[in-house]
Amino acid sequence: MLTTTSNRMASVWDRLDLASAPVDGPLAFGDDLSPQTLLGAYRRGLYPFPAETVEHELLNELGYEADVAAGRVHLVDTGRSPFSVAWCSPDPRPLIRTDRWRPARSLRRFLRGSTWTTTLDACFPRVVDLCGRGRSERWLTGTLTASLRRLHECGYAHSVEVWDGGELIGGTFGVRIGRVFSADSQFTLRSGAGKAAVTDLCRRVADAGGTAVDVQRDSEHVRLLGAEPVPRADFLRLLGSSGTLALPTGALPARRLAV
Structure with missing residues (x-):
């Protein structure tokens, strides 16, 4: 504990x-x-x-x-x-709100015929490691990585993986707080796999009754994923709402995200 x-x-x-x-x-x-x-x-x-x-x-x-x-x-x-x-804690905070979010049409079209699969927590340490590689700013230091792994062991931090057969091609990870999931980073080894990982995370959060996926820092990339700037005060109220997330587990077909 x-x-x-x-x-x-x-x-x-x-x-x-x-x-x-x-x-x-x-x-x-x-x-x-x-x-x-x-x-x-x-x-x-x-x-x-x-x-x-x-x-x-x-x-x-x-x-x-x-x-x-x-x-x-x-x-x-x-x-x-x-x-x-x-x-x-930037203000506003970019959030993907599950009550009005839908994957981009281009991504849905791309995934419709996909044979990729997604998993939850299949290889958290590897996802964190791959998220830190090749970055111009190495903010995922050894100390932070060790603490994130401990939070994963205690059930607070989670990863989503995207697979092509047995090959890991994309992923994302973060920390769940109540009914909000704060996504820290993502990686892509195959075009579209990182977006698929974030989309899968959003679907799992929505299916678990979560209110939002926090993507922390605003950018054109997160806007394309469906993030909207929300006043920090509203974000803090979401964090304080009661409940918790029991994210769906198991391997799932990525093509389900095209619906």
Whole structure:
């Protein structure tokens, strides 16, 4: 079992006033990436963005020390590397709302004759590893990866895999909070497989009675997947709604997503 977070970090997250927090950029810095702290942050609408190198950490300190001094950005941990992890909660927040979402027509047409299959939690560590490869910013550090694996072992973090026969060709992963699923990243080894993974995740969340898939950072790519910008206050209310997600398990045909 996993406690939500340490008493010290719980009080820090609870003291953050997201109503008056910056709409973009970090809300806080701190180097505690333990599974408990990570889960507590997700439950309060934050996600981590660790610095890949010491140089990146120094840029964080130089770029935000004035904001920290003015109280606009919080320094939640004063350990050896306090600027090594940025904690973010952008406003608005891009969400795929399950009550009005439908896969793009082009993707439905592509998947209609597909022989691909999808699975849940078939190889979580491998999906996380592949999501981190080839990125210009290596935010999936070893420490963060270890904590995500622990959250997976405790039933909070999940992965979706896309297969062509026995070959893994795409996937996505994230953390479930109540009836919301916060998707961290995706990878694609075959054209369209990453989109199929996110689409499958959305379908599983919808089938489980979930309200939304949070895709964290806005971009043209997530808009094409069906994400819409939602005020942070509305997102936080969704996080606070009662219930939990029991995601459908087992291997399923990807062509079902074309309906």
